[in-house]
Amino acid sequence: MAGFDKRVYSYEEAMDGIESGMTVLAGGFGLCGIPENLIAEIKRRGVNDLTVVSNNCGVDGFGLGVLLEDRQISKILASYVGENALFERQMLDGEIEVQLTPQGTLAEKMRAGGAGIPAFYTATGYGTPIGEGKEVREFNGRHYILEEAIVGDFAIVKGWKADRYGNVVYRKTAQNFNPMVATAGKITVVEVEEIVEPGELDPAEIHTPGIYVDRLIQGTFEKRIEKRTVHQG
Amino acid sequence: MALTREQMAQRVARELEDGFYVNLGIGIPTLVANYIPDGMDVMLQSENGLLGMGRYPTEEEVDPDMINAGKQTVTARPGSAIFSSAESFAMIRGGHVDLTVLGAFEVDQNGNIASWMIPGKLIKGMGGAMDLVAGAENIICTMTHASKDGTSKLLESCSLPLTGAGCINRVLTDLAYLEIENGAFILKERAPGVSVEEIKEKTAGKLIVPDDVPEMVFD
Numbered sequence: 001m002a003g004f005d006k007r008v009y010s011y012e013e014a015m016d017g018i019e020s021g022m023t024v025l026a027g028g029f030g031l032c033g034i035p036e037n038l039i040a041e042i043k044r045r046g047v048n049d050l051t052v053v054s055n056n057c058g059v060d061g062f063g064l065g066v067l068l069e070d071r072q073i074s075k076i077l078a079s080y081v082g083e084n085a086l087f088e089r090q091m092l093d094g095e096i097e098v099q100l101t102p103q104g105t106l107a108e109k110m111r112a113g114g115a116g117i118p119a120f121y122t123a124t125g126y127g128t129p130i131g132e133g134k135e136v137r138e139f140n141g142r143h144y145i146l147e148e149a150i151v152g153d154f155a156i157v158k159g160w161k162a163d164r165y166g167n168v169v170y171r172k173t174a175q176n177f178n179p180m181v182a183t184a185g186k187i188t189v190v191e192v193e194e195i196v197e198p199g200e201l202d203p204a205e206i207h208t209p210g211i212y213v214d215r216l217i218q219g220t221f222e223k224r225i226e227k228r229t230v231h232q233g
Numbered sequence: 234m235a236l237t238r239e240q241m242a243q244r245v246a247r248e249l250e251d252g253f254y255v256n257l258g259i260g261i262p263t264l265v266a267n268y269i270p271d272g273m274d275v276m277l278q279s280e281n282g283l284l285g286m287g288r289y290p291t292e293e294e295v296d297p298d299m300i301n302a303g304k305q306t307v308t309a310r311p312g313s314a315i316f317s318s319a320e321s322f323a324m325i326r327g328g329h330v331d332l333t334v335l336g337a338f339e340v341d342q343n344g345n346i347a348s349w350m351i352p353g354k355l356i357k358g359m360g361g362a363m364d365l366v367a368g369a370e371n372i373i374c375t376m377t378h379a380s381k382d383g384t385s386k387l388l389e390s391c392s393l394p395l396t397g398a399g400c401i402n403r404v405l406t407d408l409a410y411l412e413i414e415n416g417a418f419i420l421k422e423r424a425p426g427v428s429v430e431e432i433k434e435k436t437a438g439k440l441i442v443p444d445d446v447p448e449m450v451f452d
Contacts, residue, residue: 029281029318030304032297055318082357083304091356100356103280104322104364111319123367124326127345127398130363160298172315174298176281179317207317223297229305231289 006166006216007195011041014189014217018154020047025110025152026054026064027181030083031226033174034063035191037219038156043067051075053150055106055177057087062224071095077150079103083226102130105147107180112149114183114212119148155185158221159192159208163199166190166213167206175207182208189215235378235407236424240451243268244405245334245373249275256280256325256365258335259303261375265334276313278330280361282321285313302361325361326368333369335362337376337401339391342438344401344413346374347393359396366397378406378435385437387411387418408432410449417441422449 008014015038018024024042028034039058042050043066052073058065067073068086075097081087090096101109102124112120121144125131135146157178160171168190170178182188190208195218236244242264249255249269256278257263266286269275277286279301286301287308294308301307309315324330337348346366349359366372379385387404404411409432410422417439423432425448433440 030300032281032300032304078358080358080360088356098356100358102359102363103318103361104326104368107318107322122326124364126367128363128395129350130359172296172298172309173279173281173283173300175315175317177318180319225295225297225306226300226304227306228295229289229307230295231291 004165004210006210006213007164008215008217011037011217014038014191014215015041015045015154017187018042018045018047021049022047022153023051023053025150025155025181025184026052027157027176027178028063029055029173029176031059031063031224033158033170033176033178034058035156035158036063036221038189038191039064039066043070043072046070046072048072049074051077053077053106053110053152055079055103057081057084059083059226060086068096075099077101077106079106107177109147109150110177110180110184113151114180117149119146121146150184152185153187155181155188157182157188157190157208159190161194161196161201162190162192162213162216163196163201163210164216165198166210166216167201168192168208168213169201169205170207179208182212187214188212189217191217191219193221194218234424234426236449238264241375241405241407243451244410244449245375246270248332248373249273250331251275253331254278254284254329255332255334256330256369258362260336262334262336263303278321278324279307280318280321280325280365282316282318283309283313284316284324285310287313322361322364325364328368328370330369331371333365333372334375335365335372337374337386337396339386339388339393340374340376340401340404340413341388341391342413342417343390344399345391346396346401347391348396350394352394362396366400372401373403373405374401375405378408378432383435385435387436387438389438408435419443420446422447424449425451
């Protein structure tokens with residue numbers, strides 16, 4: 001019996017069940033804290049017509065950018081899609097539908113989705129194109145728009161360490177969207193740099209409790225840097 | 234003379250206060266960090282999930298897991314905190330950030346701001362800008378006063394898709410420092426050697442010019 005042991009031993013097993021037409025939520029900000037091997041497995045499988053929810057869409061040739069090469073993504077929700085020429089071309093050619101979403105709203109949509117909250121009001125986007133067609137309500141003299149939560153068929157997450165029960169900690173700013181993504185998948189898959197025994201991680205310092213995690217795999221990561229900026233002098 | 238980017242950053246830095254939590258946008262706002270007065274403690278918020286952004290790393294310190302909202306490698310200063318993007322935007326949307334400084338394509342006399350999209354030309358996304366302008370009470374917008382061909386960016390009504398409605402009350406351009414109140418720009422200061430006439434000419438929105446408009450002074 002596996003009990004709470006969430007480990008799987010191949011990326012094929014980690015992404016078992018993903019099909020064309022599904023919605024995939026992905027953690028990461030830019031190229032920082034992205035589930036790079038899980039993305040590569042989605043590419044290998046060749047599933048298409050995916051709806052992807054992620055703050056960014058990688059760069060040409062790395063991260064979610066690789067899923068553009070074989071046109072596997074048909075729709076994306078993201079807050080920022082610069083830095084990617086192939087993406088821009090597919091967007092301008094109408095091959096990919098883009099729903100630009102404010103960063104905080106995107107994070108909250110997934111947080112709400114994972115927490116069983118179907119929608120929430122926010123001032124962000126009121127009076128802008130983002131608010132068009134959305135329900136508006138006034139609270140204490142201010143206008144808010146109704147934004148709906150997001151849940152994914154798959155959530156793919158990059159952690160630092162996890163115990164085999166799937167309790168995850170993230171490293172530095174590689175945390176970003178990963179904790180919210182982890183809560184909002186029907187199947188949540190987490191890849192980490194190191195899997196440890198239960199009891200080795202401080203329970204009070206767990207970022208993502210194992211209850212959200214369905215599959216856990218240890219991988220090796222390239223961790224590409226998008227803008228290497230160093231201190232002069 | 235129009236202000237340089239560095240002078241603009243220097244002028245914005247005069248609005249900082251000891252103990253402020255501040256979010257600086259990309260471009261000129263980022264430079265403000267170089268002009269925090271000695272002895273003043275300011276904590277910089279980076280919306281990907283860092284409060285207490287430090288300087289850029291040395292070659293040895295470069296860490297792919299340590300970046301800012303502009304995706305540049307950075308360090309965390311002593312006393313910083315790192316958290317999720319939902320936590321980060323709870324700070325921003327909950328009005329906990331004391332000052333936000335960001336750039337714009339256009340601002341109008343009703344405090345509307347357009348900064349994220351030029352239809353048919355540039356569609357990169359709004360990132361955290363819509364959350365920042367909706368959440369902060371204290372925002373300074375930095376921008377050039379007019380485009381290269383002389384077209385004003387301080388308008389009666391923004392022509393580009395908005396980032397936020399009625400949320401901007403202070404603007405620093407390369408020519409002037411202005412406040413927005415009751416549907417008008419109020420000229421508060423002018424760049425050294427820039428005449429009130431030039432500012433009038435390059436402001437398309439309603440402009441109120443007080444009797445005395447001091448010149449900014451730089452060291």
